[in-house]
Amino acid sequence: MVLKRSNNERRKLDHIDIALEKDDVEGPIPTLFNCVFIPHQAAPEVDLEDVSLRTRFLGRDLDAPLVILGMTGGAPGTEKINKALAQAAEEFRVAIGVGSQRAAVENASLRHTFSIVREVAKDVPVIANIGAAEVLKYGVRIIEKVVEMINADAVAIHLNLAQEAVQPEGTPKFKGIISAVADIARSVGVPVIIKEVGNGLSYEVVKKFYEVGIRYFDVGGAGGTNWVTVEKYRALKQGDIIKKMVAEHLIEWGIPTAASIIEARSVSNELVIIGSGGIRTALDALKALRLGADLVGMARPLLLAYKSGALKEYLASFIRALAVALMLSGAKSIAELRTKPVVITGILSEWIRARKLRVP
Numbered sequence: 001m002v003l004k005r006s007n008n009e010r011r012k013l014d015h016i017d018i019a020l021e022k023d024d025v026e027g028p029i030p031t032l033f034n035c036v037f038i039p040h041q042a043a044p045e046v047d048l049e050d051v052s053l054r055t056r057f058l059g060r061d062l063d064a065p066l067v068i069l070g071m072t073g074g075a076p077g078t079e080k081i082n083k084a085l086a087q088a089a090e091e092f093r094v095a096i097g098v099g100s101q102r103a104a105v106e107n108a109s110l111r112h113t114f115s116i117v118r119e120v121a122k123d124v125p126v127i128a129n130i131g132a133a134e135v136l137k138y139g140v141r142i143i144e145k146v147v148e149m150i151n152a153d154a155v156a157i158h159l160n161l162a163q164e165a166v167q168p169e170g171t172p173k174f175k176g177i178i179s180a181v182a183d184i185a186r187s188v189g190v191p192v193i194i195k196e197v198g199n200g201l202s203y204e205v206v207k208k209f210y211e212v213g214i215r216y217f218d219v220g221g222a223g224g225t226n227w228v229t230v231e232k233y234r235a236l237k238q239g240d241i242i243k244k245m246v247a248e249h250l251i252e253w254g255i256p257t258a259a260s261i262i263e264a265r266s267v268s269n270e271l272v273i274i275g276s277g278g279i280r281t282a283l284d285a286l287k288a289l290r291l292g293a294d295l296v297g298m299a300r301p302l303l304l305a306y307k308s309g310a311l312k313e314y315l316a317s318f319i320r321a322l323a324v325a326l327m328l329s330g331a332k333s334i335a336e337l338r339t340k341p342v343v344i345t346g347i348l349s350e351w352i353r354a355r356k357l358r359v360p
């Protein structure tokens with residue numbers, strides 16, 4: 001038991017260290033936002049003061065359509081990171097998720113590394129987090145625990161199959177997850193968000209979950225943090241040469257984020273979609289919102305900004321630049337942005353045609 005606990009903690013710390021220290025943990029697949037153009041409107045008849053980024057999400061009003069995605073908690077030192085992220089979420093009135101709460105379910109002394117988020121981010125949506133592997137192992141009981149632990153407004157169940165397959169200690173067995181999630185959605189009191197972590201959600205997967213009642217999706221597309229690469233570094237460190245080589249074979253696997261947003265939106269207009277995976281600039285966010293995302297999510301850039309002491313500056317500039325970008329598109333709101341022209345070129349255009357998708 002003690003050994004298991006320290007393994008969980010070590011893994012969480014490895015993830016943070018690798019995400020901060022290695023330059024090649026993003027890509028190599030592009031998000032394909034470079035295929036998307038929104039025509040500039042030089043005389044939009046919209047001033048910056050006319051633009052509102054206000055977004056309703058999980059029953060609360062946000063000042064910007066942004067989610068600070070779940071990253072951490074569950075190991076010494078992570079409480080400090082979660083506290084800083086939660087302070088930023090509360091100050092900028094954006095949503096926030098925590099990292100996988102598995103460690104604190106297995107060891108109650110780690111609960112505070114997660115519950116600090118709700119203590120600080122009192123007035124914005126807070127999202128609990130657990131992996132598909134734990135859902136299959138423990139069922140609805142674990143969902144009740146993670147929601148209660150942080151008094152969450154929703155729970156994200158992450159589907160990280162590629163990561164599990166290359167992780168030295170991973171459990172790449174997700175058979176049965178759709179019916180397990182269906183049971184959970186029926187009995188738990190908050191919305192369930194189906195979340196990928198960097199390989200993207202396809203039309204087929206979103207449709208299956210939609211058919212069992214799920215309405216919230218975080219696409220976690222390819223082009224941002226690459227979990228196969230992160231686990232490659234962990235395998236290398238542990239001397240697991242085969243897993244390291246397996247990772248190298250699979251590094252280019254995934255659905256580019258721009259394509260994944262369109263895949264998900266093609267299933268239904270009813271869905272609430274978080275566009276994520278490689279959102280790095282306000283223009284990435286603008287394009288994600290135009291392609292059908294209701295909000296965007298970011299993880300690694302916020303960790304890097306936290307580390308360099310510039311988290312608030314990063315968020316302030318990101319949100320202001322997004323408002324400017326809406327003005328330059330001629331849109332006063334995100335709903336209006338969806339009515340503005342968009343040009344989709346190259347590989348993304350071919351993807352849409354090959355998959356018979358539709359762009360809103």
Ligand SMILES: Cc1cc2nc3c(=O)[nH]c(=O)nc-3n(C[C@H](O)[C@H](O)[C@H](O)COP(=O)(O)O)c2cc1C
Nearest residue numbers: 069070071099100158197224225277278298299300
């Ligand atoms: C250090 C770190 C730890 C993460 N841990 C989790 C986790 O525990 N649960 C989860 O669902 N996603 C986790 N993620 C994935 C992110 O939530 C996100 O889906 C992914 O990194 C893609 O976003 P990005 O390209 O903006 O980083 C983590 C990301 C980072 C950078």
